[in-house]
Amino acid sequence: MAVKKAASKSESSWQDKSYNPKAIESKWQAKWEADKLYRAVIDESKPKHYALTMLPYPSGDLHIGHWFSMIPPDTRARYMRMKGFNVLFPMGFDAFGLPAENAAIKDGVHPMKRTFENIDRMRTQMKTMGAMFDWEREAISADPEYYKWTEWFFIKLYKAGLAYRKMSAVDWCPNCNTTLAREQVWGDDRHCERCGTPVIKKDLEQWFFRATKYADELLNFEGIDWPERVKTLQTNWIDRSEGAEVNFRLDWETAADALGIEEKGIGRDDAPPARELVLIPVFTTRPDTLWGATFMVFSPEHPLVDKITTPENKAAVQEYKDQAARQTEIQRGAVDKEKTGVFTGAYAINPVNQERIPIWIADYVLMSYGTGAIMAVPAHDERDFAFAKKYELPIVFVIQPVGADGDPPAQEMQAYIGPGVMVNSGMLDGTKVNTEKGRKNPSIAAVIDWLEQKGIGKESVNYRYRDWLISRQRYWGAPIPMIHCDVHGWNPVPENQLPVLLPEDVEWRPTGESPLKLHPTWKNTTCPVCGEAAVRETDTMDTFMCSSWYHLRYLSPKYDKAPFDDAEYNYWMPVDTYTGGIEHATMHLLYTRFFHKALRDAGIVEGGEPMMQLRNQGMVLGEDGDKMSKSKGNVIAPDVLVKKYGADSVRAYILFFARWEMGAPWDSQGIEGSVRWVRRVWSLFTDPVSFAPIPASDETKKTLRRKLHQTLRRVTRNFEQFEFNTIVSSLMELMNEMYKAREAGAVGTPEWKEAQEIYLKMMAPVAPHITEELWTNHLGKPYSIHTQSWPQVDEAATKEDSIELPIQINGKVRDKVIVPADATDDEIKSAALASETVQKYLEGKEPKKIIVANRRLVSIVV
């Protein structure tokens, strides 16, 4: 009875021979959803695996790049699940941001409406991928249930002293009408990361996060498996430099004139507090060249400049300051630009030798780095050298190259940067100078010790890294939950009043001016301290703030007592595998590390790092090799491909067509290969065997098993190592082998059945629908293939009976021998020497050397 039933079942399945991906895919997608097959719930009996992939911005339509970033991680998440892990693979939307607001200005459609419509469309499109997203964990950053907690986090950071407000020259994008963080300004022309418009500087009071407090910790990547590339980018971005801070001071005459010290009755030999006014701290990485400091240079924006400039220099200084202010950063930053500057008329005292040195201003000194003032050592710094040459300032060499004797080096042509010994430096003369940085250099260590002992300087570290500017002068973002009262200043919105909701009745100005600022009543509130009338902050937060913690919201997206449920946190965190594009190396990936560390110090999360393993995918380019863009018309739409070929084939091609970490130009013809593969697998499993069956030989069966288990070993390794393209090619090879075995009569043998089962299991992460169909309906196996466990490699089966070894003579392959797989090296040697070809090349002589390498090759030297 049972046998008969099975026979009729397989007979009927043979009747619907043609592969119909559309029907199969929608059928299984519906069933999986109904069965909650991909629902991830806490299960203490299993090891967990949190696989996270960067969430998309809801731009409107899914494009092929989304597939390229989501499908390979999906296949790997599926593999991990079959390996026995309880896998969380969530998806959501980074839904705040400028495009929706800019569109609103154009056509009046509210960003909320547009964004959520886009999300609905993209979610529907995503569901055709057949990915194992757990949609019950979806998080949308523009949802008040979400941004309530973004605001809450801001307040936590504020209370931890990590959020502050300050006036400074910030980057402003005139097109986006908002400030940008330093990380969001890109390229030689310093353009806006989002729209490409060159940014300008504006003096504004803005909110910052004290990210620089974590600079050193962010440089430490211990314990996390991240690509070297990303670690290098972040390290360079933070750019730590070690050196010393040295207190120069104003010459007394200068101080007296400029600051009116004598008028206030403070004499020349007087002590602090007046003394504090005349200290000019400078940062230097080369304190060992202090004795060669022959002038000082202030940035034109330095606050002391106006005070110290002597009356006869006022006009020139003011003119220089004006022209510096007019120049853009790019013009100022041009490396090959000739150095310019003007003398202030003021003097400073070099604290190590009491030399009276002139103070200049020049735009090659930036207010934004160090203290905005430098000591200039023309003998040992190229920039200072160029400046000194141009303005005929003295050059004193204080480091003598090794090997040069006696006389001071006659190098008037260029600055000397290399190793040597200190000279003209008082009691430190003769100290060795090498090329190491910081205290590793004996000369620098000696000088730092000396400075600290004398109390004129100290060891110091400087970073290029800046605090994170998070204020945005736009509507469509999470409100900064702060209230300003004329009496009590800035205070956070009380937690029980969160979220501060975005008002819906807003007016769009073509200028892009923030509708929150324009709103008649929204900003009016009361001071949390005194209850009197006060106003809200009308700026919103950088959207990178929202994406700095979305991996936490996925844990419990509906939880209303906290940003996440501790039980979920304790089970799932940290993220085991994080995947996304490299373009976020110094933005999102750095912000999210900072954020985690800040939350840790605020007692909200644990551990030093949120993401243990990171992998980056490359980019899919258009068929013309250019970046895909609507304006170039080279965009590939996945919907069209799914309609034409089915999701399984598109998934297979996404994995196959390029190295995932590299990316490549799209090739529309190439997809035919993957389509053919999927169809041929279908035929292999569903076609009646149309030839006269002959019993398979033992050799056929053995070869089939060998290839099967070799493939399994390889595919397993490929999944572990994110080598997605070779997963598909290995499966193609095995399929070709199975076709041969079928031809040789293997169908129906235990080896054939084993091959079928393992084949489908290996293919299941790649092509979830067709494998489910073949597994449950054609092989009659229990639903679902996606809950099966990953097969074990039978190592014994992978062993070859005999091996073919190439024989090299003087490095060239001349012949091959076949020996039993268990042959010893000596047996292989004699087999090789028995070869006629080898004897011919030996010409009767004894070989000099015979090497049998790993039983893979014989190398003979004659």
Place this chain on the structure above:
RNA sequence: GCCGAAGUGGCGGAAUAGGCAGACGCGCACGACUCAAAAUCGUGUUCCUUCGGGAAUGAGGGUUCGAUUCCCUCCUUCGGCACCA
């Protein structure tokens, strides 16, 4: 200028641990099927060749019996940083 990544057929790419370079696929060529085309299936496909072979993984050197793989120098492309004291 500094830092990093990558250079393999017409194309995407493959090559455990230094061991037969070019797996797998696209494309192309030829053949089968067809009245024909498409689809499908099969065969071939790095280059040169006097058919013995020879050359070849960006270029040149080195280590080695043996190098796509390790080392040095250089070239090209891409990415990042760039007057950072």
